[in-house]
Amino acid sequence: MKKRSVSISGHRTSISLEEExxxxxxxxxxxxxxxxxxxxxxxxxxxxxxxxPANLSSALRVYVLKHVLAEHSEKSPEKG
Known part of the structure; x- marks a missing residue:
């Protein structure tokens, strides 16, 4: 886990996420x-x-997952 501080809407918050x-x-x-x-x-x-999801770290993980899945589906040839 890596913790980073970011500023969101004028206030600082810490987010813990895996490096990946x-x-x-x-x-x-x-x-x-x-x-x-x-x-x-x-x-x-x-x-x-x-x-x-309830916390920002989880929301970021879900965002990344959805982004990666969307990119994957765009690159995958259609079955048929």
Whole structure:
């Protein structure tokens, strides 16, 4: 686990994630040409709106998983 502090909506918060998730979040932010803090803030806003998952670390893991699965499905040839 690696803990990092980020600023979201003007306040500092600490997030604990496995290094692999930090690596993927950084890659996604670069791919989307935006700062990591902005990506995290967006995930946080969406988490608050939906009330699931309950904490930011879990929301970030789910975001990364959904992103990776979406990329995988785009690259996979259709069965048929």
């Amino acid at each position: 998730f930090w690596d993927l979040l950084n890659a996604i932010a670069r791919q989307q040409d935006r700062p990591l803090a902005r990506l995290i803030a967006e995930v946080d806003r969406n988490r608050i709106k939906s009330a699931e």
